[in-house]
Amino acid sequence: MTNERRVLVHPEKAALASAVAARFITKLLDILDGQEVAHIALTGGSMGAAVLGEVAGSSAQASIDWSRVHFWWGDERWLPEGDAERNDQQARDAFFARLPIAEENIHPFAGSDAGIGLDEAAAAYTSELARFGTGDVEHPVFDITFLGVGPDGHIASLFPHRPGIEVEDRTVIAVRNSPKPPPERLSLTRPVLNASERVWFVLAGADKASALGLALAGASRDEVPVAGIKGRRRTVFFVDAAAAAEVPEALIAPGY
Structure with missing residues (x-):
């Protein structure tokens, strides 16, 4: 089993979204050829939605048996x-x-209108994850986990210099006093994300360049949480040219 980190650079956001969508369809077909069910963790934000929109609009998606794919979220x-x-x-x-x-x-x-509190919501998602766990793993092993990256290097709702990135004894945490609004959130923890077979980061814009550069240069996960996340098989950073401004040339995949 290999564990690679690759940076694939695309000229701008539209090309980036289209390329990630095409690769996702191809990889998902490959995954489903080898196993009965696939588990995918999604991210939010403009690029996350753009990729999903490209997938939905592609004629190739008709080849996928969507009844065999389960969707989750890294945070909310x-x-x-x-x-x-x-x-x-x-x-x-x-x-x-x-x-x-x-x-x-x-x-x-x-949702916040579900009649339960934030901690109860974290417990509920913990239980839902456990329903799809296998063996001693109390959560599904995600075949692909999509993650965005904030300008501060946060991923999911795990922020720099906050305790969330250090949590290892839970699968889901309640987040309060988030530095990014809204202040209350729910998030998967780092061990769950790192158990993913593949982690695909999708990020665009010059405001992400510093965080990406620091992460790839070996910054601490406390300072730049994205630095502490990697897939078991592969970790890929899909980025636009603006976000790649501080990526060392040696880390950019040939042809990109």
Whole structure:
């Protein structure tokens, strides 16, 4: 089993979204050829939605048996169900509303209007993850985990110099006083993310260049949380040219 880190650079955001979508469809077909069910962890943000929109709009997606694919999220904003700022709602608008995917294959975090508190919501998602665990692993092993990266280097809702990035005894944490609004959130923890077979970071914009450069240069995970995340088989950074400004040339895949 190999564990590679690769940086694939695309000229701008639209080309980036299209390329990631095409690669996702190809890889998902390959995964499903070798196993019965695939588990995918999604991210939010403009690039996350753009990639999903490209997947939904591709004629190639018709080749996938979507009944064999389960979708999860790396984190979520503690907002009411259906709020346009929620990661799951962005995915529904861009992707799920356009494809025949059963609700039982979609695993969102609870909304703030669900009648439970933040800690109860974390416990509920912990239980939902455990339903799909295998052996001693209390969560599904994600075949592909999509992650965005903030200008400060945060991933999911694990922020620099905050305790969340250090948590190892839980699969889900409640996040309070987030430096990025809204202040309350839910997030998978680093061990769950690092158990993923493949981690695909998708990021665009000059404001991400410093964090990406620091992560690839060996910064600490406390300073730059993205530096502490890697897939078991492969870790790929899909970036646009602006975000790649501080990436060492030696780390950029040939042809990109």
